[in-house]
Amino acid sequence: MGAGRLALVLAVGLVSGPAEAQPPISDGGRAFAVQVLGAERASGVDRLKAVSIVMAPWATQISFYYPPISLPGDLCRRTGYETSVSFDPVREGRERLREVVELAVGPGCRSSDRPFATVARGISEDDAADSLRSARSAQAAAASDGPLPFELSCEDELNQGCADGGRATLAALPIDQARIINRDGVLIARPWEIYWSVRATGESGRGHVTLRRLRPNPL
Numbered sequence: 001m002g003a004g005r006l007a008l009v010l011a012v013g014l015v016s017g018p019a020e021a022q023p024p025i026s027d028g029g030r031a032f033a034v035q036v037l038g039a040e041r042a043s044g045v046d047r048l049k050a051v052s053i054v055m056a057p058w059a060t061q062i063s064f065y066y067p068p069i070s071l072p073g074d075l076c077r078r079t080g081y082e083t084s085v086s087f088d089p090v091r092e093g094r095e096r097l098r099e100v101v102e103l104a105v106g107p108g109c110r111s112s113d114r115p116f117a118t119v120a121r122g123i124s125e126d127d128a129a130d131s132l133r134s135a136r137s138a139q140a141a142a143a144s145d146g147p148l149p150f151e152l153s154c155e156d157e158l159n160q161g162c163a164d165g166g167r168a169t170l171a172a173l174p175i176d177q178a179r180i181i182n183r184d185g186v187l188i189a190r191p192w193e194i195y196w197s198v199r200a201t202g203e204s205g206r207g208h209v210t211l212r213r214l215r216p217n218p219l
Contacts, residue, residue, distance in 0.1 A: 033064050036093035037081060045080070059086040062093065063100065068109040068116075073133045076109040077125075078102045078116055101125050103132055105176040120182035128181040134200035135186040136175050138209045143171035150200070156213040161196075166211040173198065185210070 025033070025048055033042035042064070049063040065080035082100045083093045102116035119128040141148055154166025161169040173188055173196055180187045185199030199210045 032089070032093075035090045036062075036083065036097065037064060041081070059084050062089075068104070070107075070109045071103075071129060073129070073136075074105065074107045075129055075132060076104040076106060076114070076116070077129075078104070101128075103129060103181065105132065105136060105178070115177050115179070117178040117186065118180045120180055123181065123183055131181055131200065132175075132178065132186055135178075135198040138198065138200045139170055139173060139175055142167045151208045152211065153208070154211045157215060158213060161213055162211075169196070170198065170209070170211050184212075 025046055029048045030042065030045070033045045033048070036042075037045070044066045045064045046067050047065045049061075049065070051061045051063075052059075061082065061084045063080055063082045065078055068076040068078040071077050079099070079101050081097050083096045083098070085092045085096075101119040103119060104114045104116045106114055117128075117132070119125055123131075138150065141150070142152075148167065152166055152170065154162035154169070156162045156166075156169075175186065175188065175198070178186045178188050185197045187195050187197045189195030195214060197210075197212045197214070199212075201208045201210075
């Protein structure tokens with residue numbers, strides 16, 4: 001661990017892990033947020049996340065989050081900033097800073113203690129929210145006893161999840177554990193793992209739903 005990163009960990013008190021496992025921002029974290037974001041943008045930050053970068057273990061990805069708010073359809077929206085640091089946390093943090101938007105499933109948004117999915121570049125926030133709602137609607141239909149109100153196609157590189165056309169797999173997928181939403185749909189996995197994606201076209205999941213399990217995970 002470089003001296004700059006060690007100083008950051010000691011001062012800020014960060015422990016690598018998902019944001020939902022992180023405590024509220026510490027005094028050291030607040031001071032670091034002010035240094036990187038500036039006082040105005042840092043004033044509303046209530047949580048930090050630190051994750052070691054898999055392909056660059058000497059570096060750490062830092063995320064600064066504002067409190068989540070509720071959206072229609074039992075969704076939560078959280079915004080913030082993301083950066084990566086290694087040897088000079090403040091300078092690098094400022095130079096690599098970018099805005100992030102994340103969405104989560106579940107009623108109420110009083111805390112950040114839930115998994116959030118990153119809205120990827122190349123897809124609008126509204127389209128990402130529609131994609132997540134449609135995936136939930138399609139899953140509810142798959143879990144019901146009635147006929148599916150949409151056409152379902154399934155592709156599984158492991159040849160395990162499409163035996164019944166994918167309906168049982170779709171019904172059981174943990175949509176609330178989605179990690180990213182992009183043009184390919186809602187991706188459910190942890191970084192570098194085999195993942196499922198759900199892409200629904202048509203209003204409320206009606207029309208066509210594509211279920212795919214691929215590798216490697218692009219997160």
